[in-house]
Amino acid sequence: xxxxxxxxxxxxxxxxxxxxxxxxxxVASPPAVGSEPGEVMLQAxxxxxxxxxxxxxxxxxxxxxxxxxxxxxxxGTTSGPVSGRIDPLPDGSGVVFDPRADLVPGETIEVSTExxxxxxxxxxxxxxxxxxxxxxGVDLDAGAPGGDAEGPVANAAGDAFVTRPDLRSAPVxxxxxxxxxxxxxxxATPRLSPVNDPGIQIYDEAGELVWFHPVTADGVASxxxxxxxxxxxxxxxxxxxxxxxxxxxxxxxxxVVDETYREVARVQMGNGYQADIxxxxxxxxxxAYLMAYNPLICTGTGVLADCVVDSVVMDSVVQEIDLxxxxxxxxxxxxxHVALSLSYIDGNPxxxxxxxxxxxxxxxxxxxxxxxxxxxxxxxxxxxxxEIEWTFGGQATTLTAVGEPSGVVGPDYQHHLRA
Numbered sequence: 001x002x003x004x005x006x007x008x009x010x011x012x013x014x015x016x017x018x019x020x021x022x023x024x025x026x027v028a029s030p031p032a033v034g035s036e037p038g039e040v041m042l043q044a045x046x047x048x049x050x051x052x053x054x055x056x057x058x059x060x061x062x063x064x065x066x067x068x069x070x071x072x073x074x075x076g077t078t079s080g081p082v083s084g085r086i087d088p089l090p091d092g093s094g095v096v097f098d099p100r101a102d103l104v105p106g107e108t109i110e111v112s113t114e115x116x117x118x119x120x121x122x123x124x125x126x127x128x129x130x131x132x133x134x135x136x137g138v139d140l141d142a143g144a145p146g147g148d149a150e151g152p153v154a155n156a157a158g159d160a161f162v163t164r165p166d167l168r169s170a171p172v173x174x175x176x177x178x179x180x181x182x183x184x185x186x187x188a189t190p191r192l193s194p195v196n197d198p199g200i201q202i203y204d205e206a207g208e209l210v211w212f213h214p215v216t217a218d219g220v221a222s223x224x225x226x227x228x229x230x231x232x233x234x235x236x237x238x239x240x241x242x243x244x245x246x247x248x249x250x251x252x253x254x255x256v257v258d259e260t261y262r263e264v265a266r267v268q269m270g271n272g273y274q275a276d277i278x279x280x281x282x283x284x285x286x287x288a289y290l291m292a293y294n295p296l297i298c299t300g301t302g303v304l305a306d307c308v309v310d311s312v313v314m315d316s317v318v319q320e321i322d323l324x325x326x327x328x329x330x331x332x333x334x335x336x337h338v339a340l341s342l343s344y345i346d347g348n349p350x351x352x353x354x355x356x357x358x359x360x361x362x363x364x365x366x367x368x369x370x371x372x373x374x375x376x377x378x379x380x381x382x383x384x385x386x387e388i389e390w391t392f393g394g395q396a397t398t399l400t401a402v403g404e405p406s407g408v409v410g411p412d413y414q415h416h417l418r419a
Contacts, residue, residue: 040063040064040068040115040116041063041115041116041117041118042061042062042063042064042069042094042113042115042116042117042118042123043060043061043062043063043094043118043330043384044059044060044061044062044111044117044118044120044125045059045060045062045328045330045331046059046109046127046331046333047119047127047331047332047333047336047386048117048118048119048120048125048126048127049119049125049126049127049336050127050128050333050336051127051128051130051302051303051304051335051336052128052130052294052296052303052315052317052333052335052336053103053109053127053128053129053130053271054129054130054132054271054272054273054294055102055103055104055105055129055132055272056102056103056271056272057099057103057129057271057272058096058097058098058099058270058271058328059072059074059096059097059099059109059111060089060094060095060096060097060327060328060329060330060331061094061095061096061097061113061115061117062089062093062094062329062330063093063094063115063118064093064094064115065092065093065094066086066088066089066092066094066095068114068115069094069095069113069114069115070113070114070115071113071114072086072095072097072111072112072113073111073112073113074097074099074109074110074111074112075109075110075112076103076104076107076108076109076110076129077107077108077109077110078104078106078107079101079103079104079107079109082099082100082103082109083099083100084097084098084099084100085097085098085100086098087327089322089327089329090322090324090325090327091322091329096327096328097111102272103129104129105129105130105131105132106128106129106131107128107129108126108127108128108129109126109127109128109129110124110125110126111124111125111126111127112124118384118385119385128302130296130297130315131296131297131299132294132295132296132297133295133296133297133312133313134295134312167197167212167214168195168196168197168214169190169196169197169199169201169209169212170188170190170193170195170196170201171195171196172186172188172203172207172209173207174205174206174207177205177206181205183205184205185202185203185204185205185210186202186203186204186205187200187201187202187225187226187227188200188201188202188203188225189201189222189223189224189225189238197214197215197216198214198215198216198221198222199212199213199214199215199216199222200212200213200215200222200225200236200238201213211261213261215240219242220240220241220242220252221239221240221241221242221243221250221252221277222238222239222240223238223239223277224238224239224277224278224279224280225237225238226238228282229282229284230256230264230265230282230323231286231323231324233258233259234258234259235256235257235258235259235264236256236257236261237254237255237256237257237267237280238254238255239252239253239254239255239275239277239280240252240253240254240255241253241274241275241276241277245293245295245314245351245353248353248356249276249293249314249353250275250276250277250278250293251274251275251276251292251293252274252275252276252277253266253267253268253274253275254266254267254268254275254280254290265323267280267288267290267321267323268321268326269290269292269317269319269321269328270319270321270326270327270328271319271328271331273292273294273317273319274292275290275291275292276290276291276292276293276357278291278357278358278359278415279291279358279359279360279361279416281360281361281362282323283320283362286322286323286324287320287321287322287323287329288320288321288323289318289319289320289360289361289362289368290318290319290321290360291316291317291318291319291357291360291370292316292317292319293314293315293316293317293353293356293357294314294315294316294317294333295312295313295314295315295351296312296313296314296315296335297310297311297312297313298310298311298312298313298352303335303336303339303340304335304340305340306339306340306341306347307340307347307352307354308347308349308352311347311348311349311350311351311352312350312351312352313335313340313352313354314351314352314353314354314355314356315333315334315335315355316333316334316335316355316356316357316370316372317331317332317333317334318330318331318332318357318360318368318370318381319331319332330383332368332381332386334355334357334372335355337386337387337388338355338372338375338379338388340352340354342354342375342377342394342395342396343355343374343375344374344375344376344394344395344413345374353374354374354375355372355374355375356372356373356374357370357371357372357373358371358372358373358415358416359371359415359416359417359418361417361418361419362419363380363419364419366383367380367381367382367383367389368380368381368383369381369417369418369419370417371414371415371416371417372394373413373414373415374413375393375394375395376393376394376410376411376412376413376414377391377392377393377394377396377397377410378391378392378393378410378411378414378417379391379392392410392411393409393410393411393412393414394409394410397409397410
């Protein structure tokens with residue numbers, strides 16, 4: 001398979017971000033400790049004080065062996081005592097509490113353990129369950145991924161195959177071969193058109209089709225095909241899902257096929273969220289970072305104060321999940337950390353996509369890097385505390401561009417941040 005390469009064509013600006021630290025070396029962060037010597041504190045997800053949790057959420061507690069955590073008690077202001085199952089995390093670093101029934105939107109959930117919770121004074125903390133928003137009925141535009149296209153269905157202008165006349169792949173013509181590009185295969189995820197079906201296509205350098213996987217289910221989009229290492233083996237990976245909120249905000253999963261093009265997995269988010277098409281980041285420890293657009297009903301209070309009451313606000317969610325079990329290991333919500341007022345997009349009375357996350361990655365420190373288009377900002381998230389370490393760009397930048405003209409503070413509507 002070819003090398004992973006992403007990004008659009010045309011002029012691009014590449015920002016190099018250099019963090020200058022006082023220390024000369026980078027060392028791994030030790031476990032969080034409490035006020036008493038040897039006291040260990042747990043990371044909790046949903047995080048203490050979160051106002052954006054899903055009714056279908058589980059509760060992850062990390063930072064101590066399962067036997068040290070002991071019993072976990074969960075109580076809802078509406079649900080009352082919450083029953084559920086406690087399982088150890090796959091790496092033995094904690095436990096996950098999985099409620100037997102969904103939590104109630106609008107209620108406060110109190111969690112109590114025998115170990116101190118980070119950002120709390122003791123072994124208890126609380127979070128709020130948000131009111132999920134239903135999509136406002138926006139349909140895919142004609143010709144968009146999964147949408148209907150006008151025109152003939154015959155493949156008169158496309159590639160034709162004697163043995164598979166049913167395949168309608170998008171034709172590619174190489175007018176001027178490049179003499180400087182790296183050798184390898186080209187990956188494409190064409191949209192539906194009058195001459196081709198949508199799907200995953202691989203071409204050689206001459207533009208000849210190597211492999212085609214049509215994705216023609218009604219309303220299903222496909223995109224962002226790339227090659228990476230999945231649980232120690234090379235794999236081809238792409239997104240499949242729908243766009244009930246319109247193009248740009250997708251809900252689905254990531255398909256993984258091996259070197260024989262046999263499907264081996266579908267990578268999904270947990271806690272009731274569905275993955276977005278923009279990015280998937282795999283680690284070498286058997287985990288993956290995924291992102292989601294999480295529609296919430298504006299309440300006019302708390303973190304949802306600066307929006308039209310009863311409208312839909314799109315929260316951006318990042319999760320790290322265990323690839324083998326699907327367990328949520330880490331979770332972050334934009335709405336709990338970045339104010340609605342920092343968006344450059346006017347609040348739509350129907351749907352306010354204020355943040356619009358479009359990439360996620362892990363840096364060399366083990367922290368999380370994300371890009372948000374609609375705040376025109378890049379963020380580094382502390383993996384332990386979930387707090388923002390720095391912001392580059394937008395209305396609340398904490399970094400400046402070295403050697404740039406006065407007034408340049410970062411990118412505009414950027415995509416794809418990597419360490």
